[in-house]
Structure formats: structure tokens, C-alpha cells
Amino acid sequence: MQAKNINVHYTEIQHYFKMAISVDCVIFGFDDDELKVLLIKSDLNEFKGQWSLLGDIVRPEEELDEAAYRILKSRTGLDQVYMEQVHTFGAVHRHPAGRVITVAYYSLVNIEQNILRKHSNELQWHAVKDVKDMAFDHQDILLSCYERLKHKVIEQPVGFNLLPKKFSLRELQNLYEAILDVKLDRRNFRKKFLSMDLLVDLNEDEKDVKHRPARLYKFNFEKFDQRKRRYFGIGF
Amino acid sequence: MQAKNINVHYTEIQHYFKMAISVDCVIFGFDDDELKVLLIKSDLNEFKGQWSLLGDIVRPEEELDEAAYRILKSRTGLDQVYMEQVHTFGAVHRHPAGRVITVAYYSLVNIEQNILRKHSNELQWHAVKDVKDMAFDHQDILLSCYERLKHKVIEQPVGFNLLPKKFSLRELQNLYEAILDVKLDRRNFRKKFLSMDLLVDLNEDEKDVKHRPARLYKFNFEKFDQRKRRYFGIGF
Structure with a gap:
């Protein structure tokens, strides 16, 4: 009886399993006395020519943090970096492909270290204060991570991750x-x-x-x- | 060509739309000089007799905050309360029904106001310091919201929401x-x-x-x- 009830409960919610989860990484660096963020040019028609954060869909057997590290590693070659989950964005129509809820992380990297070799037309460092018109809701995500960083650096010595x-x-x-x-x-x-x-x-x-x-x-x-x-x- | 590429891109990710999102609310109150949390007895066999946070699946056309307010309102009758998103939990096997990622919120309510009338066998206030053995990963969720609250009350006057x-x-x-x-x-x-x-x-x-x-x-x-x-x- 109990077992049956449980099955009923799970069947009831089964039709809700139709969403996707992504992770977006706000990768901060510091260079030329400016706070920078690593952005990629969107390859989607909807956001033609606009810059977006580095992100990807979370795989079925992948933890959220794991996905964030995978993205960082594949894009910058770095894996031992400061990273922090900040906020989850789930506006109903935020993604053209369907309901994609995204978990935002920020990370702090030392640009000098090795990351600039990944610099290309598609992948570039931008001064945070100059970034505008981003793809998706990425402007909001950038802002929320930047606010978190501002708060954090006066409380914790995380800023040193951005320096040599x-x-x-x-x-x-x-x-x-x-x-x-x-x-x-x-x-x-x-x-x-x-x-x-x-x-x-x-x-x-x-x-x-x-x-x-x-x-x-x-x-x-x-x-x-x-x-x-x-x-x-x-x-x- | 471009349009076709986009369709290809969306088709590629389409098979990832198989997850569900839930919201879990850590509803804090203050009574008898103790910090309390409102918990419900789990009705799932896996967690028989264990207490869990108040939560629910996010509907297809529902924003995350909206879901959190819906849960709070339906359980306590309150809607004008302090609420804050804290952290998203996505461990692969955290939910027996499938991949359910949950977004944790905490809210601060004044117990005296009216919420105690909802008190029942299934729904009860517990002293935060005494809560253990919760269903799912709810113990971790409670802890992370409690840590956020501790941090927040010394920086912002949010604690007054818990007082008359x-x-x-x-x-x-x-x-x-x-x-x-x-x-x-x-x-x-x-x-x-x-x-x-x-x-x-x-x-x-x-x-x-x-x-x-x-x-x-x-x-x-x-x-x-x-x-x-x-x-x-x-x-x-």
C-alpha cells in the first residue's frame, strides 16, 4: 500500500521532468589595472554578434560544481581556481531552446598565469565596466556575480587570486x-x-x-x- | 544556413531536457527565545517519519521566486515576508524520483502573527539546533540557509522580521x-x-x-x- 502510494506520487511528478540545467561561469581576471571578464561570442542567431558567458548544459550524471569546473578547465586550462556558486536564474523564457534554468558561478583567475594563450576572436577578456548588451540574461548574471565579488573582497582575502x-x-x-x-x-x-x-x-x-x-x-x-x-x- | 545551424544546435541539446527543478523553503521563526524552522513530515517511504523542508516542483511556466512564494503562502498564509535565494543543490542522486535540482530559499516570519494556526501533526516548528536526520539532503540545505542567516543578521537589519x-x-x-x-x-x-x-x-x-x-x-x-x-x- 505504502509502496503503491509512492509510485503514484512519483508518477504524478514524472511529467515535470522536462527542464534542462546549465551552468554559467563569470570568469574574472585583473589586467591593466582593470577588472576583466572572459566572454565568448554567441553562435546563436538570436544573439548574433553578442557576447555571452562561458556555460554549458549540465550532463545527466554530472554534479553542478563539476560542470562549472569542466567549463573552466576546457576554456582556460586552469582547474585550481577560486570558484563560488552565486545565484540561480530561472526566468521562464530566458532560453530560446526551452526551459533552461542556469546556475551562476564566478571564478577568479590570474590572467598572467597562462590564460591569455586562449585569447581568440571568439574568446576575449573585456573590462567589466564596458560590457553591455550581452546575450540571454547574461548581463544580469554578470551583475549579480560582480556584486557578490565586491562584497566578498572586503570580507575575505579572495582578491589575491587575481594577482600574481x-x-x-x-x-x-x-x-x-x-x-x-x-x-x-x-x-x-x-x-x-x-x-x-x-x-x-x-x-x-x-x-x-x-x-x-x-x-x-x-x-x-x-x-x-x-x-x-x-x-x-x-x-x- | 545560419537558421539550420541553430536548429541543429537546439536538437543536439534537446535530449537534455529531462530534469525537474524544485524549490525548498527554510522558513525561520523565533519563539521561546529559540530560532525555529517549520518542517513537514515526509510522506515518502524512503524517508518514513523523517522531517523535511517545505518544497515543491517548479511548474513549467513558473518563475523560481514565484514557486517559493506559492509554497510559503499555501503553508503559512503569509506572503509579505523577507525571502532570499541561497544556494542550489544538484547532487545526482539526491531525489529518488529522478534528477531533481533544488533551489533553496530562506524566509523569516513572525510566528506570533498568525502562522501557528497551521500547526499540526504533519507541520511543526522545530528548534533549529535540535533538528537532525532530515529527509533528502535537507539537513545540508537547512545548514547552508542558517549560515547565510547568521552572516546576514550582523550586516543587515533582517532579524527584525522575526520579531513583533x-x-x-x-x-x-x-x-x-x-x-x-x-x-x-x-x-x-x-x-x-x-x-x-x-x-x-x-x-x-x-x-x-x-x-x-x-x-x-x-x-x-x-x-x-x-x-x-x-x-x-x-x-x-
């Missing part, structure tokens, strides 16, 4: 200014970061730069991980 | 202590909240309470909305 391992304080400040779209006071910024005691002075200066070589630092992830985050403050 | 319109500072502190699962210093807590200048003293005391009647306050949402959040601080 060794960086100057100037580069670090440029990164924060680019992401947050603000001008920061140089002295306060340095004081703030040095006082957190999480930057390691590498006793090494920049090389082959046009300006006066600046001191290089790295972020101390071990120390950050060790610190218990006991601090708790309500503020709004 | 008029509340005492003691109730407010109890709420924060319950959500954050910490003991807070009474004096610091009051000082902190009063210094934000967002509580309105109603010149009115509690009635019909066993302890000494405390002063009642309400939160000034208008003032909060008017304040430009220009403050920006990096800290981790």
Missing part, C-alpha cells in the same frame, strides 16, 4: 580600486593592510618596471587560516 | 543570541544598538509579563533606507 603571487602594494590597491570602483587613500590603504599583519615582505623589489621599483609582498594564507575568527560585530 | 513590531531590548538580544548561538554582553549590546540610532523608543512598556515590564522599541526602517552606505572598510 608576488605583488606590490600599488598593485593591491589598484585591484581593490578596480573591483570596488572607488578611489582609496594611499596611506590609509597601506596602513590598513600592513596592520592586519597578513602580508609578507619578500625583501625583493619589482624588476623591469618603468616607474621606481616597488617592494614585493605575498599574502600569508597560512596565518589567515590559523586565526580563529572570534570577532563578531553587529553593524548596519 | 514592538519589542524590548531583551527580546532583541535574545534573538541575536539565538541566531548566532553566542552569549552577548548586555551592556555592550544595548550600547551598540542604541548608538546606531535606528531604534525608536515607543514610550511604552511591555504588558502582561511576569518580569519587570521593559521599554518597547521599533526599528526605524525609513531611516535605515535613507542612510547612504558610503562606509567602506576592508577587514579580514
Whole structure:
């Protein structure tokens, strides 16, 4: 009796199994003092000439995170990168092929590392602030991931994923200014970061730069991980 | 040629349209100085006697948020409540009926308002800290929504949605202590909240309470909305 009820229940919902799930990746990079996003030219007639995020349908036996890493890896060659699920977009008519709900992820990659060799006519880095008229609802998806990133970088040291391992304080400040779209006071910024005691002075200066070589630092992830985050403050 | 290519593209992905999407709602309430969650007894054999979140399959022409509000309204009668999408869970075998990806939402309701009349054997409020052995992956979903709530209440005044319109500072502190699962210093807590200048003293005391009647306050949402959040601080 119970078993039959269950079958009835499953039969009732069986006709709802008609949707597809996709994953869209907002791949952020940092270059020329600008926050960039990796986009691909759409090959669909509906969005002719428009740029879109890198995404794909999730396979029947594939986890969501797995799909996101597959897309990233196949497009950039990178797999050890910071990635975070942000929001799921399910507007009824968002995809011309049928009901496709998409799960948006963002990832942070170091452009210098190796990713630029994938640069082509179809696949290009764009300054986030200049991107408009994207295919599908990808403009909304980009915006929601960008908002999440803005929020995240002031709370967690995720921004370092966008920098080379060794960086100057100037580069670090440029990164924060680019992401947050603000001008920061140089002295306060340095004081703030040095006082957190999480930057390691590498006793090494920049090389082959046009300006006066600046001191290089790295972020101390071990120390950050060790610190218990006991601090708790309500503020709004 | 182009049009044909598109048809080919759509035909290629057509066989992926075999998944279902559901929405699961973590409905939080606050009562007896405890954070509660509204759960329903599962009617599936696989999860006999286990509690599950309130959820349902998303209809073919239904938006995700719409589905979440439908579930909330049908179960609690409430529709003007704080609700937020948190995370999407898509483990391959998470649902016995097939591939069902679920989008998790949490909402904050004031239990006193009217929701307790829906209380029944099948639908009950549970103290969040005591919930275990839930059906499906609902324990994970509850945890992820609870983590989001913890984070959110210290940044945004969402916690007030769980309180009556008029509340005492003691109730407010109890709420924060319950959500954050910490003991807070009474004096610091009051000082902190009063210094934000967002509580309105109603010149009115509690009635019909066993302890000494405390002063009642309400939160000034208008003032909060008017304040430009220009403050920006990096800290981790």
C-alpha cells in the first residue's frame, strides 16, 4: 500500500521532468589595472554578434560544481581556481531552446598565469565596466556575480587570486580600486593592510618596471587560516 | 544556413531536457527565545517519519521566486515576508524520483502573527539546533540557509522580521543570541544598538509579563533606507 502510494506520487511528478540545467561561469581576471571578464561570442542567431558567458548544459550524471569546473578547465586550462556558486536564474523564457534554468558561478583567475594563450576572436577578456548588451540574461548574471565579488573582497582575502603571487602594494590597491570602483587613500590603504599583519615582505623589489621599483609582498594564507575568527560585530 | 545551424544546435541539446527543478523553503521563526524552522513530515517511504523542508516542483511556466512564494503562502498564509535565494543543490542522486535540482530559499516570519494556526501533526516548528536526520539532503540545505542567516543578521537589519513590531531590548538580544548561538554582553549590546540610532523608543512598556515590564522599541526602517552606505572598510 505504502509502496503503491509512492509510485503514484512519483508518477504524478514524472511529467515535470522536462527542464534542462546549465551552468554559467563569470570568469574574472585583473589586467591593466582593470577588472576583466572572459566572454565568448554567441553562435546563436538570436544573439548574433553578442557576447555571452562561458556555460554549458549540465550532463545527466554530472554534479553542478563539476560542470562549472569542466567549463573552466576546457576554456582556460586552469582547474585550481577560486570558484563560488552565486545565484540561480530561472526566468521562464530566458532560453530560446526551452526551459533552461542556469546556475551562476564566478571564478577568479590570474590572467598572467597562462590564460591569455586562449585569447581568440571568439574568446576575449573585456573590462567589466564596458560590457553591455550581452546575450540571454547574461548581463544580469554578470551583475549579480560582480556584486557578490565586491562584497566578498572586503570580507575575505579572495582578491589575491587575481594577482600574481608576488605583488606590490600599488598593485593591491589598484585591484581593490578596480573591483570596488572607488578611489582609496594611499596611506590609509597601506596602513590598513600592513596592520592586519597578513602580508609578507619578500625583501625583493619589482624588476623591469618603468616607474621606481616597488617592494614585493605575498599574502600569508597560512596565518589567515590559523586565526580563529572570534570577532563578531553587529553593524548596519 | 545560419537558421539550420541553430536548429541543429537546439536538437543536439534537446535530449537534455529531462530534469525537474524544485524549490525548498527554510522558513525561520523565533519563539521561546529559540530560532525555529517549520518542517513537514515526509510522506515518502524512503524517508518514513523523517522531517523535511517545505518544497515543491517548479511548474513549467513558473518563475523560481514565484514557486517559493506559492509554497510559503499555501503553508503559512503569509506572503509579505523577507525571502532570499541561497544556494542550489544538484547532487545526482539526491531525489529518488529522478534528477531533481533544488533551489533553496530562506524566509523569516513572525510566528506570533498568525502562522501557528497551521500547526499540526504533519507541520511543526522545530528548534533549529535540535533538528537532525532530515529527509533528502535537507539537513545540508537547512545548514547552508542558517549560515547565510547568521552572516546576514550582523550586516543587515533582517532579524527584525522575526520579531513583533514592538519589542524590548531583551527580546532583541535574545534573538541575536539565538541566531548566532553566542552569549552577548548586555551592556555592550544595548550600547551598540542604541548608538546606531535606528531604534525608536515607543514610550511604552511591555504588558502582561511576569518580569519587570521593559521599554518597547521599533526599528526605524525609513531611516535605515535613507542612510547612504558610503562606509567602506576592508577587514579580514
